Each structure stands twice: as C-alpha cells, then as structure tokens.
Amino acid sequence: MKVNIRKWNGVAIWSWDVPKEEVCGICRASFDTTCxxxxxxxxxxxxxxxxxxxxxxxxxxxxxxxxxxxxxxxxMCRQWFQEKTDDGDGGTGAHANTNVHSSDVVSTT
Structure with a gap:
C-alpha cells in the first residue's frame, strides 16, 4: 500500500530549559513569555x-x-553580577572573571 501525502502542517513548540515556575527576578514575568x-x-x-x-x-x-x-x-543576591559563559569549561564559568584591558595587550610588531 502506497500513501501520498497531499498536505502537511508542521508545528514546533520551544521553551527555555528552566523550571516552569521560575520567573525573571526583575520583571517577574515567566521566561516562556517576554519582558x-x-x-x-x-x-x-x-x-x-x-x-x-x-x-x-x-x-x-x-x-x-x-x-x-x-x-x-x-x-537577587546582591553579588557582583557577571554573566556566566560556557567557554569550554563545561559551563562552570571558571574563566568568566578574566578581564583583558588594552594596557595588557602587547604588540609583537
């Protein structure tokens, strides 16, 4: 038996990988909605x-x-806010506090 599909409507649903009850600490809106x-x-x-x-x-x-x-x-916690980055350390943010200043850059030419 052969079936021909005449019409197909795809539907996609996405969500952030956070608990459903968690909300933005500033606007108090769910992460599945917008600010x-x-x-x-x-x-x-x-x-x-x-x-x-x-x-x-x-x-x-x-x-x-x-x-x-x-x-x-x-x-939320009044600690210095630093964005956590996934820089190859498994998402631990071990290198997140590394700051490079223009005075630290040495020219090789």
Whole structure:
C-alpha cells in the first residue's frame, strides 16, 4: 500500500530549559513569555545566566545594570553580577572573571 501525502502542517513548540515556575527576578514575568521590551519570546528576548546562577531576561538585567544605584550587583543576591559563559569549561564559568584591558595587550610588531 502506497500513501501520498497531499498536505502537511508542521508545528514546533520551544521553551527555555528552566523550571516552569521560575520567573525573571526583575520583571517577574515567566521566561516562556517576554519582558516588557519585547513582542515575541525566544531569540528576541533571550535569557542571561549569572555566575551567581540567577536568570533574567537580557533586556531586564541590562536596564538594571545601567542604573547607577544598582552598582552592578545582582538584584537577587546582591553579588557582583557577571554573566556566566560556557567557554569550554563545561559551563562552570571558571574563566568568566578574566578581564583583558588594552594596557595588557602587547604588540609583537
């Protein structure tokens, strides 16, 4: 028996890999929705994970850190906020505090 498919409608559902009950610590919106700056969840409203393990919408934490009174501290635990990066160390962020300044760069020419 041979079957011909005349029409096919694909549907995709995505979600962030975070617990459903977890919300942005700044805007208090679920991560499956958007912050107040975005219209669509996903690529337009990505998440940021801090070394302290707190998650925020990118726009929310950017606005928070721009405010002088935030002093670049995490709004949840008040530790210095540093974005956790997966730089080949298995996501531990071991190299996240490495800062390179222009004065540290040596020219070889």
């Amino acid at each position: 107040s700056s975005c219209k669509f969840p996903g690529d337009q409203c990505p998440l940021v994970l801090g070394v302290c393990t707190h998650r925020f919408h990118t726009h929310c934490i950017e606005k928070w850190l721009e405010v002088e009174t935030s002093k670049n501290l995490c709004p």
